[in-house]
Amino acid sequence: MNRIIIVGNGFDLAHGLKTKYEDFINWYWKQCGDNLLHCSEKEMSDGLCSFKVKDRENALSWAMAFQGWHYQRDNPFVKWNEIDALNTAVNDRDYCDFSIISPLFQRICKQMSLGWVDIENEYYSMLVEYKGMKDELEKLNKDLVVIQGLLVKYLKEIQKNEIKEELVDDDIKSKMLAPFVAKDFSVEAKDKWHDFLKRRLNDSDLIDNIELYKPFEAKEVFKSINEFKNAYKNDIEFMGVDSIYGAVLPHEMMYPDEILFLNFNYTTTADLYIPEDPHFILNHIHGELAKPENVIFGYGDESDDEYKRLQKINDNEYLRHIKTNRYLETPNYRDLLSFIDSAPFQVCIMGHSCGLSDKTLLNTLFEHKNCVSIKPYYYVNEQGKDNYLDIVQNISRNFTNPQLMRDRVVNKTYCSPLPQKGKE
Numbered sequence: 301m302n303r304i305i306i307v308g309n310g311f312d313l314a315h316g317l318k319t320k321y322e323d324f325i326n327w328y329w330k331q332c333g334d335n336l337l338h339c340s341e342k343e344m345s346d347g348l349c350s351f352k353v354k355d356r357e358n359a360l361s362w363a364m365a366f367q368g369w370h371y372q373r374d375n376p377f378v379k380w381n382e383i384d385a386l387n388t389a390v391n392d393r394d395y396c397d398f399s400i401i402s403p404l405f406q407r408i409c410k411q412m413s414l415g416w417v418d419i420e421n422e423y424y425s426m427l428v429e430y431k432g433m434k435d436e437l438e439k440l441n442k443d444l445v446v447i448q449g450l451l452v453k454y455l456k457e458i459q460k461n462e463i464k465e466e467l468v469d470d471d472i473k474s475k476m477l478a479p480f481v482a483k484d485f486s487v488e489a490k491d492k493w494h495d496f497l498k499r500r501l502n503d504s505d506l507i508d509n510i511e512l513y514k515p516f517e518a519k520e521v522f523k524s525i526n527e528f529k530n531a532y533k534n535d536i537e538f539m540g541v542d543s544i545y546g547a548v549l550p551h552e553m554m555y556p557d558e559i560l561f562l563n564f565n566y567t568t569t570a571d572l573y574i575p576e577d578p579h580f581i582l583n584h585i586h587g588e589l590a591k592p593e594n595v596i597f598g599y600g601d602e603s604d605d606e607y608k609r610l611q612k613i614n615d616n617e618y619l620r621h622i623k624t625n626r627y628l629e630t631p632n633y634r635d636l637l638s639f640i641d642s643a644p645f646q647v648c649i650m651g652h653s654c655g656l657s658d659k660t661l662l663n664t665l666f667e668h669k670n671c672v673s674i675k676p677y678y679y680v681n682e683q684g685k686d687n688y689l690d691i692v693q694n695i696s697r698n699f700t701n702p703q704l705m706r707d708r709v710v711n712k713t714y715c716s717p718l719p720q721k722g723k724e
Contacts, residue, residue, distance in 0.1 A: 301496045301672070302645040303556040304665065305476055307563045307570045308652025310679060315467045315569055316721040317458055321419065325409070327454050347446040348405040352397040402443040403436075419447070420657040424599040427618060428606045437617050444621055448597040452566065456589050459567050468572050471719040472650075475677065476561075476573055477513055479554040480646065483714055486707040489672035492644045497541050500553045501529060512579055513555045521552045556646075560639050564652055566595055581639070585632050585661070596626045601659035624660050633661075640665065646673040650718055654694040662698040666708065675710040677718040688712050 312319045332349060343352045400406045407422055423444055430437045485493045500506060506525065511518040528550050529536075535543040560581045563570045566589050574582050587595035598621030601607060610618040619625055627633035639645075647665060654662055654676075666674060674695065678688040692709060699705040 301480065301492070301556060302558045302560065302639070302643050303480075304560045304562055304640070304645050304647050305570075306647060306649045306652045306665075307561060307565060308650070309565060310651025310653070310718065312565055312567055312569050312651070314472070314651060314679075314718050314720050315469065317462055317567070317569065319455065319458065319565075319567070324451060324454050328450060345401065346450075347443060348402040348450075349398065349400050402439075402446070404440055404443040405447065408447075418655075420597065420599050421655070423621065424601075424657070427599070427610070431610070431613065431618075434615070434617075437615075441617060441620050444597070448595060449592070451597070452589055452592045452595060455566055459589055463567060463569055463572070465572060467569065467721070469719055469721060473573055475716075475718075476559070476648070476650075477555075477575075479513075479551040480556065481554075481714070482549075484646065484673045484675055484710045486672055488704070488707050489644065492672055494541050496644070497549075497553075501536060501541070506553070509555055509557065510552055512575070512577060514552065521550070525550045525553055557643065558639075560636075560645075562636065564658065583632050583636055583639075585627075585636065587630070594630055596623055597621070598623050598626065599657050600624060600661060601656045603659065603663070604656075623658070627661075636661075637664075640668050640670055644670045644672050646675065647671060649674070649676040649691065649695075651677075651679075654691060654698060656694075656697060659698050662695075663700070666695065666698050667701065667704060671708060673710060674708045676715060678712075678715060679720075680717045686717065688715060 309319055332346075332351070335344065335351075343350070345351070400409065404423060404426060407426065408419055411418070411422070423440070426440055427437070430440060480496075482493060503509070507518055507522040510521050510525075514521055532544045558579045558581065560583060561570050561574060563582065563584050564586050566584075566587060568588070571582060574580050586597075589595070599607075600623030602622070602624050607622070652658075665671060676688065676691045676695070678686045678691055680686045695709060696702065696705050
């Protein structure tokens with residue numbers, strides 16, 4: 301029996317990394333201000349915003365001021381969370397005319413509270429609005445590419461400067477590598493759980509599995525497991541595995557055979573937790589920063605009625621940034637399918653909202669015949685409020701069978717928060 305750990309942006313946030321949308325947008329405005337300060341041309345544009353300096357001398361004075369040659373002038377773009385206030389602040393001053401030239405970026409900026417998954421939803425909403433509007437559609441897709449490129453650039457800086465071995469949290473690692481717990485499994489999966497226990501009770505290679513998780517204690521652990529099996533040998537033989545449920549099963553018997561880390565992030569934070577052994581697998585399902593050409597950023601709900609209408613339009617621009625199609629560019633998706641077909645598996649969710657922009661893939665996992673359990677690790681804010689219910693509600697949207705969802709999702713009593721770096 302295997303485990304799949306779904307890693308989302310909340311996983312990076314739990315490690316204190318600034319990967320929120322507002323972090324990215326503030327970084328973008330700072331880049332804009334710094335570019336303006338260094339600007340020796342009268343006009344420039346990055347496809348999202350345009351700047352027109354009123355005179356060259358003024359532009360040069362800004363560059364000199366930025367270098368500290370005369371006096372330090374504040375970067376007007378840093379930490380502006382209201383786009384209307386930004387427009388006013390910049391255009392009312394005497395150094396440049398500023399405007400946002402991307403409708404997509406304009407819409408995103410007006411909703412600064414959005415998370416990463418919502419950017420993709422915003423793109424999809426505009427995609428639907430632009431049916432029959434070829435010029436607007438082409439501009440929308442170009443703008444998404446620009447935003448994706450900037451996001452990759454921003455995350456590369458974080459990865460280079462902040463993602464280091466010291467980030468590893470022992471509490472998070474222990475949850476990732478924890479043994480299975482019987483109460484986490486769905487009623488539907490009872491037979492699969494019994495089969496797993498029977499195999500473990502008769503597994504001559506069990507010590508190899510234990511060594512993956514407790515390499516320095518494997519011999520002692522294996523010895524105690526053999527003592528347990530000898531004590532209950534007759535009960536197991538004559539009355540079956542159910543007869544030992546009242547006994548305390550050694551939890552070391554119940555480690556996963558393999559663990560797949562399904563990383564939806566572009567960063568390598570999850571990589572820090574992967575033991576160097578073929579039984580632990582890392583799948584960067586949305587690509588890696590080291591290979592930006594393979595980064596997937598778009599929308600992924602092919603069951604939506606509007607998507608089906610877009611499919612019928614004879615224009616591939618409408619499907620250019622649909623995740624289902626982009627998955628075919630690398631072997632990652634097919635590798636995932638092979639893994640879930642190979643054996644029963646538990647899904648653990650760490651920092652992924654389970655929103656609709658990944659619905660096609662998540663539905664494939666959650667409703668698969670081999671899925672025996674879905675265990676979300678939730679977030680608790682400073683006021684003590686958690687988002688367990690939000691995650692579960694999002695999970696429900698990835699199911700077509702609500703009864704199956706209620707059986708497979710682990711109830712809150714048996715779930716726990718995802719530890720946050722710097723918090724007790």
